Amino acid sequence: MRAHGEREAGALCSLTHCFGGHSGMHPLEDLGVATKAGAEQRTMMEQPPIEQLGSSPADMSNLLSGTKIAAIVLDKDLRVRRYAPQTTEVFELGPDDVGRKVTEITLPGANATLAKDVAASLRDLVTLEREIKSPCGAWYLMRVRPYRPTSEIVDGVIVTFVDVTRLHYWEALHTGQAAVLERLARGSPLPEVLATLVQTLESVNNDILAAVILVDAKNSRLRCGAAPSMPDEFLRLVEHGATDPSTVPGPLAARHGTRVIIEDLATDPAAGGLREMADRHGLLACCAEPIHAPDGSVLGSVVFFYRGRGRPGRDDIELIEWATRLAALTIERRRSEQALLASEARQSLILGTLPIALYRASTGGSFDGTWDSEQIGRLSGFSPERFTDPAFWMSRIHPDDVGRVTRGFESLAKAEQDTLSTEYRWHCADGNYRWLSEKATLVFDDAGNASEIIGSVLDISKQKWAEQTVRDAQLELDRRVQERTSVIEAVHRNARRHQTELAHVSRISDVGEMASGLAHELSQPLSAVINYAEAGLCDNGSVPASVVLDLTRIVEQANRAATIIRRLQTFVRKNDLTRxxxxxxxxxxxxxxxxxxxxxxxxxxxxxxxxxxxxxxxxxxxxxxxxxxxxxxxxxxxxxxxxxxxxxxxxxxxxxxxxxxxxxxxxxxxxxxxxxxxxxxxxxxxxxxxxxxxxxxxxxxxxxxxxxxxxxxxxxxxxxxxxxxxxxxxxxxxxxxx
Incomplete structure (x- = not known):
């Protein structure tokens, strides 16, 4: 629970700050109240002081309705005073709940902590926040804030609920993506990595079952990459789809590289062999999206099965497209790794037949290696004769790596481990450091004692450079996304401000035109009043003195009213706005x-x-x-x-x-x-x-x-x-x- 120490004066100021933090628009502007930006353009009608707005139930109800945010106003005894209409979209509230204690009303997700938070907010005069989850799975940011009808009085709290479900949705996708990339980086098998992707999809959308279908790069046959929640029948259908693609939409998308949507698996002829399987397991519709490689070739497809009929919505399309992009990255990365492993295997075969960068060393604890090839000379830039010195190799290892490498060989020499695989930087003759991958293993004699160490050295500088390039590219991508997000947010803020200014000018113009029309309509009756009164004054002989005095006053006041109306007409015609x-x-x-x-x-x-x-x-x-x-x-x-x-x-x-x-x-x-x-x-x-x-x-x-x-x-x-x-x-x- 987060607490804010600000102590604002005025109930409306508190509600404004509470709502303004998430709505993106000042609530007073949304209700049509003049703000600082529009204070220079006053109408002839005086606005009430801000402290008075919200002092009556009608004002507060209008304020709550205009903010378009779920909100509940509670008194000090936790009784409901009023609530915003949007609150009924979060909780089942009705007019009968006004006056009841909030602890007596079922507010799913909020009951457990609301009373405690209200007490803490009233006690410490602070704003408290926490996230709650509704039974339907929606997430809300609940904010409890003291309510002040005046700057000296605290008369309860205002509780608001802001929907943050979409934020949780993208956080779940981000977490799932991180899990997929982590498994990929650890070298987990491709089915496990794809299964993590599928589980992420099913966790953010409980209404789908997902699967990944792959196209074999060698023979273009189909196979199931991951379908942890799908029945075994589906796997058999995929295998059958390798020869008959019309039986399942996933392989169809994989073969032709197009999106396939079946709105009703029970009636659509394209469902093929899926119809019976889907009927037995309550699957009513599906959507398959092809997975494209950077060169445009098709790597496979991602398939969504739905428990309801109809076309997938925009969120579903965005989700499946996101999944195909991540799947493409995963498959391409793993295929690249497999190609690299195959290359290393071929290289190992060559190294097994040719003495290339191989060495032999004793188990005495010092690196007194004997190199069997001139390849090490080409790798290091030094002549092979330099390596006759047992200490030469270790002396060229980077200072930050030499201790780790030395401890590894000492452990290997003591037979505390049978093999050693390490990477380090080595100072070559050209003055540059190269990344080397060294693999060593113990050789045992007939008695079972370690007799020597054999090993090989491989230059992996390019691989390290590529890994660093990927990390730098990811950092640059994150920076650009953050920069673009900031630009979009700035555009939205400007649009909201511009809309508010237009609304203010509209109100001023409408009131001015109305005043002009009223002034025009009132001028004629006033003129008639003046004429009748002056006519009465002309007949002094038959009019009593008291009546003459009254008629004189009528003329004076009518002329005064006419003067006011003329000033009003002059005012509303005046254009004091800058061009x-x-x-x-x-x-x-x-x-x-x-x-x-x-x-x-x-x-x-x-x-x-x-x-x-x-x-x-x-x-x-x-x-x-x-x-x-x-x-x-x-x-x-x-x-x-x-x-x-x-x-x-x-x-x-x-x-x-x-x-x-x-x-x-x-x-x-x-x-x-x-x-x-x-x-x-x-x-x-x-x-x-x-x-x-x-x-x-x-x-x-x-x-x-x-x-x-x-x-x-x-x-x-x-x-x-x-x-x-x-x-x-x-x-x-x-x-x-x-």
């Missing part, structure tokens, strides 16, 4: 594309964007223009809600209009609008939507006109509407702003 020179296509529109892609995908709409290379500069407030584009895009998305999904297309095109203007055209394939609606499309408070307020298009036109541009709509010939926004090119007419 800069920006590229409409490559800059303003291109920044919106990732956000629009996410929104269109969510609503089942196809997005097509053209003209992002447009480099015509405009003088604009970037956020306001992007707000206009969002209004028009969302209007098009909503207009296509009743259109068949295959025909939903939102098109955004940027291009020049004549020589003085640049245009953004936003087209949809929705239901369009009537002739009546066309005349009032941009009027404030006019809307055809049941839940609309009719300010979006009015706000959009106001912003565009303040930039010296035009905004209008036309019906498409086939279906839908096209909104066209034109802006003056900077330096070619129109307003340039400040």
């Amino acid at each position: 800069v020179e920006a590229l409409l296509g490559r800059g303003i529109v291109a920044q919106l594309v990732p956000y629009l892609k996410a929104e269109t995908q969510y609503h089942g709409v196809t997005l097509r964007v053209a003209g992002l290379d447009q480099e015509s500069p405009v003088s604009a407030n970037v956020l306001e223009i992007q707000h206009v584009i969002l209004i028009l895009a969302r209007n098009g998305i909503e207009a296509m809600a009743r259109v068949d999904g295959d025909n939903r297309l939102l098109t955004i095109e940027v291009g020049p209009v004549a020589d003085r203007e640049v245009e953004v055209a936003i087209s949809d394939t929705g239901v369009g609008f009537t002739a009546e609606a066309a005349d009032r499309l941009f009027d404030p408070f006019y809307t055809t939507k049941p839940d609309g307020i009719g300010l979006g298009l009015s706000v959009a036109r106001t912003i565009v006109e303040e930039h010296g541009g035009r905004l209008y709509a036309t019906q498409n010939r086939e279906a839908g509407v096209t909104f066209r926004m034109t802006l003056p090119v900077r330096g070619k007419g129109g307003t340039h702003g400040t």
Whole structure:
């Protein structure tokens, strides 16, 4: 359990810090509360102090709902005050649980430690964290944090639950990969290494049984590389598939190098002989992915069998592709090792018939070896005569290795061991150190006594260089992955910040337009009040003095109200946002594309964007223009809600209009609008939507006109509407702003 010593003042600040650590977005921004980034752009309506937000159940409920994180608010007696709607996705909570002690509610995975953690958090005023596992296998980061309605009062705790299952998933894959590579490095047999891979796959996905099928490099026959959980029938089918590949999808993928998916083993003709075996063991579907070598040849295949029917999902495809890559690395590495062993065996055969780098030494404890060949001279660079000195060889061993080698030969000479295999660096005549692999064995006489040592020396410098190269490449790969991850995280942070800024500008514009409309509507009644009151004052003879005084006050106050309204109109028309020179296509529109892609995908709409290379500069407030584009895009998305999904297309095109203007055209394939609606499309408070307020298009036109541009709509010939926004090119007419 981890404890944090920070002590924040204010319940909302505590909840903000608690949620902000994992959501990636400031919760206050998500709820539409102005943050420091937007504090310079105030609306006419005063925001409540941050200490007051969350002081009422409604405020806190809205806050919990807006964070989109599972959270429970408990009082000091561990009773549930409220909970976020997302909490029901983690635990079975209902309205009846509000007011109950949390110890009386079943919270799988959290009950064992929650009460203790809450007590510790209230006692020490610290934040506590621990990971818990739900019965369905999901992992959550549980964070317990003191709840402060004011800076002086601690009135319970806030408990949040952040889903970290995906993190555990990749950690399991990383651990499995490390286990596979460790077995590979230790020289374990290939079936054991592949079995470790298969067990890793089955551990991260309990709904599959996995197998690895190999293609023999010599005769192209098939054999089972690893299938620890599969029945023996499958092994027989693989062997049969060596001659009849139609009987099993794995060999089929291995032979032709293509992915094979069978959604229903019971009905698909491609299942072949798998049908009966799968039926007996409850296997309903399968997917086979070929294992490719770097040269494109097929090494085998990885096969997933599922206990449910249907096509594999994206996670399954990613998992099987990951498995094939790791399997390819394993098989290629082992085949390389086997080739090396075969080469060494052939070399040993040659060395067994030819006296190449062989020596004989006594068992007296000193290396008084006699070399039988001139090969050692070519390896070391020294003439064979130098090796007549018994101490010469040991004197050239690297200082860091000589002690270990000496102890090994002393142990061998004392017959404490029968063989010696060691590696060390030897100082050659050219001044460089070479890595040598030395193997020595004791020779016993007829009486069973050690009589001499025979051995051989092999230059393994290239092998050591290759191993170091692999290690360096792995370190470089890890560095690049970490660097790329940092870049992606930075892009996501910028996108979230940009989205928040757009939302803030949208709120300011909507409120301003609403205030302008209200001011316009109130001006006429106030004018009537003033006129009636002044008319009464004109007839002084018949109006009592007290009434005259009242009418005078009415005129004064009505004129005061009219002055306030005029000031309000002046305020909402004022554009105090900074304008800069920006590229409409490559800059303003291109920044919106990732956000629009996410929104269109969510609503089942196809997005097509053209003209992002447009480099015509405009003088604009970037956020306001992007707000206009969002209004028009969302209007098009909503207009296509009743259109068949295959025909939903939102098109955004940027291009020049004549020589003085640049245009953004936003087209949809929705239901369009009537002739009546066309005349009032941009009027404030006019809307055809049941839940609309009719300010979006009015706000959009106001912003565009303040930039010296035009905004209008036309019906498409086939279906839908096209909104066209034109802006003056900077330096070619129109307003340039400040």
